[in-house]
Amino acid sequence: MLSDLPLFPKQASSMAWQVDALYLFLVALSAVMSLLIAGLLLTFAVRYRAKSRADRSNAPEGNNTLEMIWTLIPLGIVMFIFTWGAGLYFHMARPPEDTMDVLVVGKRWMWKLQHLSGRREINELHVPVGRAVKLTMTSEDVIHSFFVPAFRVKMDVLPGRYSTVWFKPTRPGTYHLFCAEYCGTKHSQMIGSVVVMQPDDFQAWLGGDVSDLTPAQAGERLFNSLGCITCHNPGSGARGPALTGLFGRQVRLAGGSAATADEIYLRQSIEDPRAMQVEGFEPLMPTYRGMISEEGMLQIIEYIKTLGPGPSAGAAPSAAQPARGGGS
Amino acid sequence: MSHYLNHDYGIRSWLLTKDHKRIALLYLISATVMFMIGGIFALLVRLELLTPAGDLMQSETYNKMFTMHGIAMVFFFLIPAVPAVLGNFLVPMMIGARDLAFPRVNLLSWYIYTIGALFTLWAMISGGVDTGWTFYTPYSTAWSNTNVLVTGVGIFITGFSSILTGLNFIVTIHRMRAPGMTWFRLPLFIWAHYAASIIMILGTPVVAITILLLALERGLHLGIFDPALGGDPVLFQHLFWFYSHPAVYIMILPSMGVISELVACFSRKRVFGYSFIAFSSLTIALVGFLVWGHHMFVSSQSVYAGLVFSVLSFVVAVPSAVKVFNWTATLYKGTITFETPMIYAFGFIGLFTIGGLTGLFLASIGLDVHVHDTYFIVAHFHYIMVGGVIMGYLGGLHFWWPKITGRMYSEFWGRISAAIIFIGFNLTFFPQFILGYLGMPRRYHAYPEEFQVLNVMSTAGASILGVGYLIPLVYLFWSMRYGKPASDNPWGARGLEWTTPSPPPVENFPVTPVVTEEAYAYGTHGKESPVG
Numbered sequence: 001m002l003s004d005l006p007l008f009p010k011q012a013s014s015m016a017w018q019v020d021a022l023y024l025f026l027v028a029l030s031a032v033m034s035l036l037i038a039g040l041l042l043t044f045a046v047r048y049r050a051k052s053r054a055d056r057s058n059a060p061e062g063n064n065t066l067e068m069i070w071t072l073i074p075l076g077i078v079m080f081i082f083t084w085g086a087g088l089y090f091h092m093a094r095p096p097e098d099t100m101d102v103l104v105v106g107k108r109w110m111w112k113l114q115h116l117s118g119r120r121e122i123n124e125l126h127v128p129v130g131r132a133v134k135l136t137m138t139s140e141d142v143i144h145s146f147f148v149p150a151f152r153v154k155m156d157v158l159p160g161r162y163s164t165v166w167f168k169p170t171r172p173g174t175y176h177l178f179c180a181e182y183c184g185t186k187h188s189q190m191i192g193s194v195v196v197m198q199p200d201d202f203q204a205w206l207g208g209d210v211s212d213l214t215p216a217q218a219g220e221r222l223f224n225s226l227g228c229i230t231c232h233n234p235g236s237g238a239r240g241p242a243l244t245g246l247f248g249r250q251v252r253l254a255g256g257s258a259a260t261a262d263e264i265y266l267r268q269s270i271e272d273p274r275a276m277q278v279e280g281f282e283p284l285m286p287t288y289r290g291m292i293s294e295e296g297m298l299q300i301i302e303y304i305k306t307l308g309p310g311p312s313a314g315a316a317p318s319a320a321q322p323a324r325g326g327g328s
Numbered sequence: 329m330s331h332y333l334n335h336d337y338g339i340r341s342w343l344l345t346k347d348h349k350r351i352a353l354l355y356l357i358s359a360t361v362m363f364m365i366g367g368i369f370a371l372l373v374r375l376e377l378l379t380p381a382g383d384l385m386q387s388e389t390y391n392k393m394f395t396m397h398g399i400a401m402v403f404f405f406l407i408p409a410v411p412a413v414l415g416n417f418l419v420p421m422m423i424g425a426r427d428l429a430f431p432r433v434n435l436l437s438w439y440i441y442t443i444g445a446l447f448t449l450w451a452m453i454s455g456g457v458d459t460g461w462t463f464y465t466p467y468s469t470a471w472s473n474t475n476v477l478v479t480g481v482g483i484f485i486t487g488f489s490s491i492l493t494g495l496n497f498i499v500t501i502h503r504m505r506a507p508g509m510t511w512f513r514l515p516l517f518i519w520a521h522y523a524a525s526i527i528m529i530l531g532t533p534v535v536a537i538t539i540l541l542l543a544l545e546r547g548l549h550l551g552i553f554d555p556a557l558g559g560d561p562v563l564f565q566h567l568f569w570f571y572s573h574p575a576v577y578i579m580i581l582p583s584m585g586v587i588s589e590l591v592a593c594f595s596r597k598r599v600f601g602y603s604f605i606a607f608s609s610l611t612i613a614l615v616g617f618l619v620w621g622h623h624m625f626v627s628s629q630s631v632y633a634g635l636v637f638s639v640l641s642f643v644v645a646v647p648s649a650v651k652v653f654n655w656t657a658t659l660y661k662g663t664i665t666f667e668t669p670m671i672y673a674f675g676f677i678g679l680f681t682i683g684g685l686t687g688l689f690l691a692s693i694g695l696d697v698h699v700h701d702t703y704f705i706v707a708h709f710h711y712i713m714v715g716g717v718i719m720g721y722l723g724g725l726h727f728w729w730p731k732i733t734g735r736m737y738s739e740f741w742g743r744i745s746a747a748i749i750f751i752g753f754n755l756t757f758f759p760q761f762i763l764g765y766l767g768m769p770r771r772y773h774a775y776p777e778e779f780q781v782l783n784v785m786s787t788a789g790a791s792i793l794g795v796g797y798l799i800p801l802v803y804l805f806w807s808m809r810y811g812k813p814a815s816d817n818p819w820g821a822r823g824l825e826w827t828t829p830s831p832p833p834v835e836n837f838p839v840t841p842v843v844t845e846e847a848y849a850y851g852t853h854g855k856e857s858p859v860g
Binding site: 006008009022023026029033037038040045054055057061062063066067070071074075078081082086088093108142145147150152153158160161163180182186187 | 382387460470554600601602628635639646649653660662691692697698762767769772773776779851
């Protein structure tokens with residue numbers, strides 16, 4: 001029976017023990033504080049029960065020094081806990097430089113994932129041990145939340161936004177993947193698993209299915225078939241801004257403001273171009289809202305990311321792709 | 329002798345009463361009904377979770393059960409219970425007033441509450457609602473095909489009863505104190521209700537607006553929250569928690585006020601650090617408005633916003649801790665007896681301490697990421713909201729029962745049921761902390777098998793808790809007819825409400841009292857009346 005009673009979750013990421021350290025510290029602190037208060041309550045309750053003859057002279061009605069002590073010491077303790085938790089959070093919010101990226105789309109009630117090499121998965125995510133993995137996530141419908149207890153990470157997956165989460169698996173195995181934000185009827189079936197593999201096994205797995213285009217290649221196809229290429233061509237006199245080397249750069253907008261060309265900027269520019277009018281261009285672009293699926297949008301963004309700083313956009317994708325694909 | 333219960337008879341005399349004491353009893357009946365409805369939903373939820381497979385009911389049904397459990401309990405029991413029942417009865421009596429400042433508005437607030445409750449019950453009976461009590465968008469506006477609008481209307485309406493009650497309390501406390509009842513002679517129950525009233529009148533309009541916006545989007549497809557319509561789903565969370573976090577303090581502050589009264593009375597001692605407890609209530613009410621974002625640490629809000637909400641959440645923990653320390657210190661050199669209300673007070677301090685300490689886990693932003701939306705948070709808020717309110721409410725109800733009804737309840741059964749509730753509560757909710765850290769998400773109809781043992785423990789606890797709640801229902805009812813008649817002041821308590829007959833006359837005090845001493849003047853001159 002006792003073996004059926006788990007008390008502590010598996011640790012399978014670089015974050016896990018760090019979160020657990022704070023947790024165990026707080027468990028210890030809570031135990032000490034609870035015992036202190038329970039001990040005082042019980043001691044006083046017994047000692048000063050109505051029938052006892054304990055000395056009750058000079059019973060205090062208050063004591064400012066004591067009030068200061070039990071205000072300031074707890075304040076100090078909680079500020080210490082705050083900095084500890086805040087440090088962890090910063091660490092979680094800042095993925096390392098060299099991550100293996102995976103695109104994630106949540107929909108009621110499944111997880112659709114795609115590796116940058118093109119391999120797709122549903123409700124399963126295969127990752128190599130020891131490699132930092134970054135997920136870029138969005139939702140087709142309602143809010144979901146990507147939660148892997150063994151990694152101690154969780155991030156909401158929102159429609160119309162891109163959120164990211166990263167983790168570095170440390171132990172091979174199969175771990176629960178849960179949707180943690182209530183998303184309707186089959187919320188509790190929006191589950192799956194994360195399979196952490198040895199790097200060699202992972203490479204073999206990744207190469208096991210090469211039928212899919214990479215997201216960037218698929219994005220390029222969409223880019224051409226939707227006609228984006230007619231205006232966003234790298235030639236001079238183009239009607240739209242060139243996209244070469246755009247990703248991550250500062251863009252000057254009409255009206256004088258500036259924006260960083262990140263995922264959400266690109267998405268908004270595609271869905272609502274006039275809200276993000278680039279300086280020096282006419283507001284000619286129509287909206288593509290509703291014309292591109294969430295996966296298609298992620299793929300177009302991946303394609304634009306590959307349009308490196310080279311002089312010609314046409315040459316860039318083929319040159320950039322092996323570099324990214326090989327990195328995974 | 330003529331008192332508020334027998335000066336007039338008939339259903340009409342109750343439904344048209346302007347007496348705050350009778351309105352308190354009307355609220356007592358309504359809130360008890362809503363509590364029982366919410367309790368039945370809870371029991372069904374726990375029964376379903378006895379086994380890992382979702383085998384007792386369909387997932388649609390299960391989702392409606394936890395949603396309606398939350399809605400009935402939060403909006404129709406936890407928020408109104410202590411202020412609308414005990415506060416209504418006691419605020420005028422404790423400050424030496426004849427009634428609340430606006431007796432008709434007080435009756436109106438009960439009708440508004442009841443109409444809102446009926447709307448919500450209708451929504452539940454005619455198909456139910458499945459959004460969770462939090463109504464997160466865009467699920468609630470674009471995807472759920474259940475009775476979101478009718479439920480929303482019910483909550484919208486009920487909010488006004490809360491606003492009116494808060495307004496009534498604030499005006500009454502400012503304007504209707506008896507001669508000599510200075511601010512720092514007020515019982516801490518009054519300070520706590522004053523602080524909670526501020527939140528009621530400032531926070532409740534925000535939830536009303538939020539529900540209105542939700543209705544506009546759902547009914548008329550105005551794009552406010554749904555990105556498909558150009559809205560922002562996270563905006564809803566900001567608006568919702570701007571009210572619903574302070575709402576926790578609407579629940580817990582009045583209950584803390586009750587505990588201050590109980591601890592003082594059954595220690596026969598002035599509350600230690602009176603002014604620190606009084607000001608901690610106001611601090612909690614004000615800082616409590618600035619912590620809503622801690623419900624959204626994984627919502628993709630900015631990292632820096634998260635840090636600000638985290639640090640403020642830690643700050644708001646301190647005044648709560650100060651209260652616990654002061655109650656504990658009150659016992660020192662007291663003359664302590666252990667009647668039922670005092671058992672509840674001890675229970676409150678125990679549950680609130682565990683609830684408060686586990687709040688530190690959740691305020692720790694990097695740790696919250698893991699436990700967010702798991703059973704850890706479910707356990708935490710049940711300890712704070714339910715543990716806090718139930719212990720304060722039942723403790724207060726027993727303490728003032730002789731005053732309210734003129735009868736004594738059975739002390740034996742009182743103590744037994746208080747102990748059963750305490751044990752059942754801990755057995756229900758403590759395993760959920762462990763479940764949450766293991767990673768079991770909340771609102772799951774089915775779950776992996778390794779979580780079963782802890783869920784079985786929780787369900788077993790819930791059945792004990794259910795029995796614990798039923799016992800007082802029986803003996804309190806029984807006592808109204810067969811209980812020993814109560815004296816004016818059966819506990820030897822201080823406070824103006826104990827200086828008038830039990831039950832009190834319609835006008836509360838035959839002569840307007842004049843206050844000449846501090847609150848809780850225990851042991852200074854025996855059990856004389858503090859009335860000058």
